[in-house]
Amino acid sequence: MKLYQRTIRDLHKMLVDREISSVELTDAVLNQIDAVGDKTKAYLLVTRELALRQAQAADDRLRANRDVRPLTGIPIALKDVLCVTDVASTAGSKILRGFTPPYSATVVERLEGEGAVFLGKTNCDEFAMGSSNENSGYWPVHNPWALDRVPGGSSGGSAAAVASGEAIAALGSDTGGSIRQPAALTGIVGLKPTYGRVSRYGLIAFASSLDQIGPMTRDVVDGALLLQAIAGHDPRDSTSSSRPVPDYLATLTDGVRGMRLGVPKEYFVAGMEPAVEQSIRDAIRLLEQQGASIEEVSLPHSDVALPAYSNLARYDGTRYGFQAGGGRNIIEEYMLTRQQGFGAEVKRRIMLGTYALSSGYYDAYYLQAQKVRTLIIEDFKRAFKKVDALLGATSPTAAFELGAKTQDPVAMYLNDIITIPANLGNVCGISVPCGLVDGLPIGLQVIAPGFGEEAALRVAYAFEAATEFHKARSPLMGAAA
């Protein structure tokens, strides 16, 4: 097996046993980026020198056997919404072109502390607004399983990198499904932690009350390892929780025997591919065979709410990033900069947010959305009184072709319909590979209560351990021979 095809856990053992060095491993992954990067377009920026420097430092640490951590020497990709000191961070938007933050996100600092190796910044939908990566301000990402297909979004670059061997693992961010949906569409594991579990400091915001950073990995164990490294309270993020972080590996292999798993009937939405539905039903049966009790539950308010987009007001071209130039006064300059700097989807959402908050419409839209959110939270609370976790598809279909939905924003939004409730409902969710439909991967979504990551991981692991789906490798990554 090639080094870039392996998991964090495998590679950690090899590094500790001195079978390989981090520099060798990093070289192998960088070579794979050279080989297939033009096909996936997964990265906006490859930080080769930084990666090799970090790999060297990790090797020193490994050699001295000094504070060796599970991620020491492991090459990881970062979604471009994460700030890294002195590394261009654009959130996939032209308006932030040339912006190099003078600070790192808390998760980035934590990974640095672990001794991880940063490969670069992965492509994404502009400001994480999108479900296909076609809204990137730079270029779309291609699915390593079929290059004419989207990888999902908005963390499509991170997903494609992990699925093509261009990274061992990656961080994504999830506001309405942006980790789980691309993970499902590229055959990897993606976990959206509960809001407050992971610090948002240094995450270029989309919807501040919903955004969470989470791991995108080859399997569930790797997901647990990566989450372990980034979770926990951060004094710089007042919305981060001070609840202690459990040892996720400790309960991972406990199995589902005796667990109560719910199947929300609303998650089998109209427009779901029959083959996807079949795979999910099979997955549920498998977990039942493993000893879980299954019951149907109802989440009646699985609606979509409109978050607000004032986070984008600061990009006015006066301080950093892109400035159009040529405006005759400040207002004109604002308009030119924002006209040229933002893409269509971002503009659409700025309009929606501005409209929804305008006087006269506030009650009808914003307050209504808040009420819907409250109902969704109540739905989950009710469901989790009866069951330990919920099961459903991550995406109603496998990856679609590039361009198939770009002209129809509503069809694109529907793609998120079974992932958004977990964000609005303050719960956590994980997507784990559960099969191939016409050669394209699909995912099983496990949703657990707020701060119930242990339960989500445990169910996902039980499923993964009983199946071979996660071992399938994309054609670009190559067979695991």
Next chain:
Amino acid sequence: MSAIATRYEVVVGLEVHAQILTQSKMFCGCSTDYLTAPPNANTCPVCLGLPGSLPVINRRAVEATIRTALALNCEIPEFSKFDRKNYFYPDLPKGYQISQYDLPLSRNGHLDFDLNGETRRCGITRVHLEEDTGKLLHEGAIHEAQASLVNFNRAGVPLMEIVSEPDLRSADEAREYVMRLRAILQYIGVNDGDMESGQLRCDANVSLRPAGRAELGTKVEVKNMNSFRAIHRAVEYEVERQTQVLESGGRLAQETRGWNDARGLTVSQRSKEYAEDYRYFPEPDLPPLDVSREWVAQIRAGLPELPAARRERFMTTFGLSPYDAALLTSSKAMAEFFEETARLGAPAKTAANWILGDFSRLLNADHKEIQDSSVRPTHLQELIHLIETGALTGRMAKQTFEVMYRAPDPGPALEAARGSTQISGDAELDRIVDEIIAENVKSVADFRAGKEQALKFLIGQGMKISKGRANPQRLDALLREKIQ
């Protein structure tokens, strides 16, 4: 004011913005020094609004706001939150200001102030907390400027907004309200009250209504007043202007007008049609505030004596008139100056007269505050002592005070005043000492028996006999010599 003005009732409500004297900014650890620091020196990703940065609430700023609210008799709800106020302006780095909308830290208070010997009450709608903006520096006049510079040192400085009810009925009341409010802010140590530097800023909502009518007339917001005098003049001007518009059958526009101090008039800035829609919504980067009753009780317990209480005390303890007591307590520094002067032994009424008379006159002419003067309570007390003992005439004392006031160190002027009248000839001092000894047999015996205290009394007698002109050190030496 014109006679027709009496046909209308003046209605004024004030919005006062007061910076809070914290070491660090509202949502980050940057220093709040924006006046002396080099441009943009005190900034960080948070107060510059760089993407990904997040605010963290400064607990001390919340505490100062609650302290202010308590001093203004407000209710402090148990639950409060921050909101985003959205608008574009180059001095606002995030494109929104973190402020408070529907759940402010406090509401429903009142402030009492005195006018013409009567106590008036003005309702306080709310005191809420927000962040200050940066500062723009235009190259030339704002509308023609080819370039503008932004200094973000002020961005994120904690700012309180104190909103009054429309309870004020004249320019005089508006001015008195702000004076009293400023005194309270100084007393509780949340703000220095410097209006010229913008630490304390005031906007006035001014409207007129026919006398006797309940509903309010069209409101005009007047901005840019940076002194008590400006507030008074601006409100007076606006009342006159609005009266003329109404009297000539015109209609008033709901608008924002700026006070031009040099020209003494208000100028239209923005009309209602262009009014901003701030699209407030809850700040998602900050958790709501749970204000525990214990915390409020703790803050209340820590409140110092407020101007109204101190005024009462000055009347009862020092026998001052209500007027003098009110004036003295209008500034914390002045009240403290007075109290210290009295404590050092100066008769209270005399001290009050000096502070409110000559001293205030000189300070006002120089636009200075009492704490800026080199004259300290010890100096004033000594000067008063020289008058009391007859060593200086009132006229000489006034001259001496002005010299003291102008000098960087009042000591030498005081010394000179004392010296010019001081008896230094030993012959005359000898006579005085003999007189003391002859007339205070018991004290002399006490001193012989070892009571040091008795000597102090004898020196005091000498000062009395000499009308303060004797040098106490010389008296001390001579008395010791002659008694022992």
